[in-house]
Amino acid sequence: MNVRSASFRDLGRIDQLWREATTREESGLTSFAGDSPVPQTILVRLWHAVSKTLSSLVPTAEPDTALLVAEDTDGSIVGFIQAQGVSGQPKAWHVVNLCLAATGRGHFAGAPLITHLCNEGLSRRVTRFSVRIPVDHTAVNLFLEQGFTQYATEQILFRDDSADTPRVVAPGDGARPLRPARREDIGGIYHLYLRTTPSHVANLEGPSQKAWQASFQQGCMARLGRDDMRHFVAERAGIVAWAALRPASAARPAVLALMCEGQDAGFREEVIEAALAHAQPGPVACVLRHYDSELIRALQRRGFEIYGTQLLLVRDLALKVRIHAPVRDKKKVALAHAGLARSAAGPVNRPLHVLPTTPTRRSTSSSPR
Numbered sequence: 001m002n003v004r005s006a007s008f009r010d011l012g013r014i015d016q017l018w019r020e021a022t023t024r025e026e027s028g029l030t031s032f033a034g035d036s037p038v039p040q041t042i043l044v045r046l047w048h049a050v051s052k053t054l055s056s057l058v059p060t061a062e063p064d065t066a067l068l069v070a071e072d073t074d075g076s077i078v079g080f081i082q083a084q085g086v087s088g089q090p091k092a093w094h095v096v097n098l099c100l101a102a103t104g105r106g107h108f109a110g111a112p113l114i115t116h117l118c119n120e121g122l123s124r125r126v127t128r129f130s131v132r133i134p135v136d137h138t139a140v141n142l143f144l145e146q147g148f149t150q151y152a153t154e155q156i157l158f159r160d161d162s163a164d165t166p167r168v169v170a171p172g173d174g175a176r177p178l179r180p181a182r183r184e185d186i187g188g189i190y191h192l193y194l195r196t197t198p199s200h201v202a203n204l205e206g207p208s209q210k211a212w213q214a215s216f217q218q219g220c221m222a223r224l225g226r227d228d229m230r231h232f233v234a235e236r237a238g239i240v241a242w243a244a245l246r247p248a249s250a251a252r253p254a255v256l257a258l259m260c261e262g263q264d265a266g267f268r269e270e271v272i273e274a275a276l277a278h279a280q281p282g283p284v285a286c287v288l289r290h291y292d293s294e295l296i297r298a299l300q301r302r303g304f305e306i307y308g309t310q311l312l313l314v315r316d317l318a319l320k321v322r323i324h325a326p327v328r329d330k331k332k333v334a335l336a337h338a339g340l341a342r343s344a345a346g347p348v349n350r351p352l353h354v355l356p357t358t359p360t361r362r363s364t365s366s367s368p369r
Helices: 008-026 042-047 110-123 139-145 183-196 199-205 209-219 265-277 290-300 327-337
Strands: 002-005 065-071 077-086 089-100 128-134 149-160 230-235 239-246 254-260 283-289 305-316
Touching: 002 110, 008 065, 008 077, 008 089, 065 110, 077 110, 077 128, 089 110, 089 209, 110 128, 110 139, 128 139, 139 305, 149 199, 149 290, 183 209, 183 230, 183 239, 183 254, 199 209, 230 265, 239 265, 254 265, 254 290, 265 290, 283 290, 290 305
Parallel strands: 089 128, 254 283
Antiparallel strands: 002 065, 065 077, 077 089, 128 305, 149 283, 149 305, 230 239, 239 254
16 A cells, blocks of 8 residues: 555545545444544534535645545555644644545555654654544544544534524623623733643643644634634633634534633623623534533533534654764764774874973983083
């Protein structure tokens, strides 16, 4: 089996493999295709429809993308893997597609594809590889066998809200205790993230505010105030809660994002009610981590259901750097190990001794008197 970079001639078979995988998902068979949080659900597949088009599979020469195919001995394509760079983290790639043919040869293509992707990344100085995958997916073991480890779990919640659904809002105008966020609030939101996120997760995702701002929630912080996503914050001697709402479109439901310090349960309930009060009637989806259990239960009390659970896996590799020593130094080291500490010119290198400075008698050829 040969693994190589994809070319434009491979696009037809790549698209066919992807469509076959999508059909198997709809039939209830498990197959990991795409960065959809839960590929077996129609909801999330529609949610990520933009990244599922054929145009997203076109191979490019960009330094932060890779598309590899597994080629069988007869020249047929039996699988492909795709990765893209992580915003704000130049040494990180995220696996967005791993698609294998539903054949015996396709089954054996997974490990070589992952191995070659990691080698390709290392050649471009990429040392971190991550992937999202459903918790009960058969490919989980494949990634674990290839050195990936789990660092977080996400749950996707969904509520099919409608105009006739009773709505409960916080007292007053329904927007308290939230206010619209401003760009100068980004630093406070980052510190809220650090306080509400386990350190091992924060070290991976947000080692610095710049990296976190570029990658958090698909870069929504970097676009704060510059797109259709509305951000809100709550303050109590600093920012203690954050919420964001992306309006629904023809391809996806409205998307809700939440962070809140959990010491005050009543305040947390007010924040959730205030955030939902800003949402228009209709389907709403929200992705929360396993350490956001209080927020998950609060949304469930408001009619949200868990549609799927996904694992976040990561693999870190050490980048090997070759050190070039001067040629002369190499020769000296080799000669020293051989016990022949000679210079390239030939004389023996002896230790340098400092002689006393007292005058000495000059010797003559004649005999002493």
